[in-house]
Ligand SMILES: NC(=O)c1ccc[n+]([C@@H]2O[C@H](COP(=O)([O-])OP(=O)(O)OC[C@H]3O[C@@H](n4cnc5c(N)ncnc54)[C@H](O)[C@@H]3O)[C@@H](O)[C@H]2O)c1
């Protein structure tokens with residue numbers, strides 16, 4: 221019943237490794253360390269430093285560990301970069317995922333969990349966004365993920381494989397016990413950027429747009445604690461093991477916070493009054509993105525435990541401080 225985590229040395233994948241480890245399972249990780257770090261992985265989790273595109277090596281790992289389930293995080297994740305370099309995104313997120321599916325089918329893997337994204341919805345017509353909302357990705361990043369979802373669902377129908385695709389909203393925070401967190405170089409995510417301003421890694425931060433049609437004029441997002449998200453993956457695997465069928469579900473909490481609310485929370489958690497500049501809207505951003513998360517709650521029996529913006533930013537900040545002290549990334 222071994223679980224393979226691709227991209228397990230990355231931000232979310234390392235938290236998933238912790239979630240399986242904490243539940244008494246020892247997962248195996250494949251990661252090419254292109255954006256991940258071996259030191260993010262919990263001790264005792266075997267790491268194969270290889271590319272998921274290497275079909276032969278992937279099949280060797282799948283057979284050696286008799287892999288029952290693949291939890292597939294490996295991918296390229298920077299939305300603006302996908303506009304500049306679409307081929308990289310279709311190669312790594314779509315083509316390489318296809319190769320992994322072929323290896324999975326060839327090696328008799330039973331279950332597959334895929335990291336999808338709210339970016340598949342593009343600019344939603346209304347919030348909260350249900351899974352049935354129109355799928356109109358605005359950039360190759362979202363399109364590359366949507367194609368993979370579609371391939372997986374077709375493969376699941378034709379083969380003895382059950383698939384869960386989880387569409388993440390805004391992932392943030394760090395393991396509450398300090399064992400992992402986000403170490404991404406040159407990160408652009410709001411909470412990470414604000415925490416870097418709080419530790420002094422950046423001289424200041426900028427709020428992108430204050431003229432949205434929202435209560436305080438800044439954009440609203442559904443920030444989900446990475447540890448709750450990791451839990452959803454473990455529950456998705458449990459559900460498939462007990463006979464649950466294919467599923468596509470949003471992972472968010474179903475409520476949003478504005479940029480200014482997040483900045484205030486980071487200032488309170490860090491007790492730092494870092495400089496916040498007011499800037500123009502970031503091209504492509506929408507005013508409000510919030511998940512309708514009822515399906516994941518019902519199907520996965522997912523009861524998030526960390527739905528608290530103060531805890532999310534406190535955990536993110538504690539991790540950022542630890543990174544700064546260790547002089548890492
Ligand atoms: N962070 C978010 O807010 C967010 C939101 C929606 C979806 N996602 C998805 O979640 C997944 C994980 O994202 P993350 O934030 O942890 O990013 P990350 O960059 O920290 O993790 C990705 C990991 O995959 C590895 N990797 C990339 N390509 C690989 C390849 N070809 N072979 C082997 N390893 C490879 C990287 O080295 C890295 O460790 C991604 O698929 C991403 O698209 C993330």
Ligand SMILES: O=c1ccn([C@@H]2O[C@H](COP(=O)(O)OP(=O)(O)O[C@H]3O[C@H](CO)[C@@H](O)[C@H](O)[C@H]3O)[C@@H](O)[C@H]2O)c(=O)[nH]1
Pocket residue numbers: 297299337338339388389390391408409410411413425426427428429439440441479502505509
């Ligand atoms: O320095 C900053 C960074 C962000 N923001 C704003 O904060 C909000 C959140 O931005 P960010 O953290 O970059 O997340 P999103 O742009 O909402 O995108 C995230 O959520 C998507 C799913 O919805 C994923 O696909 C992306 O990978 C992930 O980065 C947006 O309104 C930004 O304009 C700022 O004001 N200043």
